[in-house]
Amino acid sequence: MIRHLLLFFALLPLSLSAQFIEEEGVYGEDWGGYLWGVRGGLSLGSQDWSNIETELNLGFHGDLFLESIPAQGTFSFWGSLGYHQRGSRISRRRAITFQGNGVVLPADDFVFNNVALSIGGKQVVAALGLSDAYYMIGVRAEYNVSTNLGDYDILSSTQGIAFRSAYPLDSYEFINRFTYGATVGGGLVMPLSERIGGFVELTAQPDLSFQYNQGPINNVRDPFGSGNTTLGERAIRNFTIELSVGLRFLRKWRYVD
Numbered sequence: 001m002i003r004h005l006l007l008f009f010a011l012l013p014l015s016l017s018a019q020f021i022e023e024e025g026v027y028g029e030d031w032g033g034y035l036w037g038v039r040g041g042l043s044l045g046s047q048d049w050s051n052i053e054t055e056l057n058l059g060f061h062g063d064l065f066l067e068s069i070p071a072q073g074t075f076s077f078w079g080s081l082g083y084h085q086r087g088s089r090i091s092r093r094r095a096i097t098f099q100g101n102g103v104v105l106p107a108d109d110f111v112f113n114n115v116a117l118s119i120g121g122k123q124v125v126a127a128l129g130l131s132d133a134y135y136m137i138g139v140r141a142e143y144n145v146s147t148n149l150g151d152y153d154i155l156s157s158t159q160g161i162a163f164r165s166a167y168p169l170d171s172y173e174f175i176n177r178f179t180y181g182a183t184v185g186g187g188l189v190m191p192l193s194e195r196i197g198g199f200v201e202l203t204a205q206p207d208l209s210f211q212y213n214q215g216p217i218n219n220v221r222d223p224f225g226s227g228n229t230t231l232g233e234r235a236i237r238n239f240t241i242e243l244s245v246g247l248r249f250l251r252k253w254r255y256v257d
Contacts, residue, residue: 035067036067043058046238075122081116139183197249205241
């Protein structure tokens with residue numbers, strides 16, 4: 001076996017020298033190659049909290065991606081790796097000052113900074129003159145690198161506000177490092193040159209697993225009174241809408257004897 005491998009590597013330069021690799025041709029011809037590019041944009045994050053209603057939180061995302069040359073000019077496989085913010089916010093909370101006046105407190109946002117690896121398929125469904133419309137579907141696996149939950153952690157501070165006793169805690173005992181979900185959406189892609197295309201894309205990204213999962217915690221010091229209290233159960237699942245713009249680049253080759 002080792003002898004065969006050595007012979008293969010010895011002959012490899014000779015086989016390559018008999019071929020000339022060109023990066024040219026007509027898009028769609030079956031010469032081999034791939035598409036690659038970058039995308040990024042804004043994210044609207046929401047979260048399903050147990051027993052608490054939250055609001056949309058504005059974030060951002062960015063990806064590098066690879067895509068196969070579309071078979072028959074319509075169907076392709078894709079994969080991407082990038083940074084995605086997940087989260088939600090709570091606002092319109094009211095409090096009473098020492099003078100008895102009502103005030104609206106600043107919004108609290110909950111941000112989970114995740115690295116996402118996604119794979120899936122894409123299908124062109126219509127040619128619209130200068131652009132092609134497509135839909136896409138895929139699956140995601142994500143790894144959490146940081147959060148901002150420490151800003152509201154009542155276990156590390158006695159300066160909290162009463163409703164924050166229901167907030168998630170800054171602990172990876174409860175924060176799930178790994179999550180997974182789906183990606184569905186669509187967009188428009190338009191040629192900018194022979195090898196460069198631009199696109200705009202709208203996707204929905206529901207998680208199928210919990211980003212945070214915590215059972216009841218007993219005998220916690222009550223920061224708003226004397227004695228201890230029990231923190232209620234809290235489970236959080238992400239759902240994100242992402243609006244992206246991007247560029248993709250064609251890299252094709254052919255082999256000439």
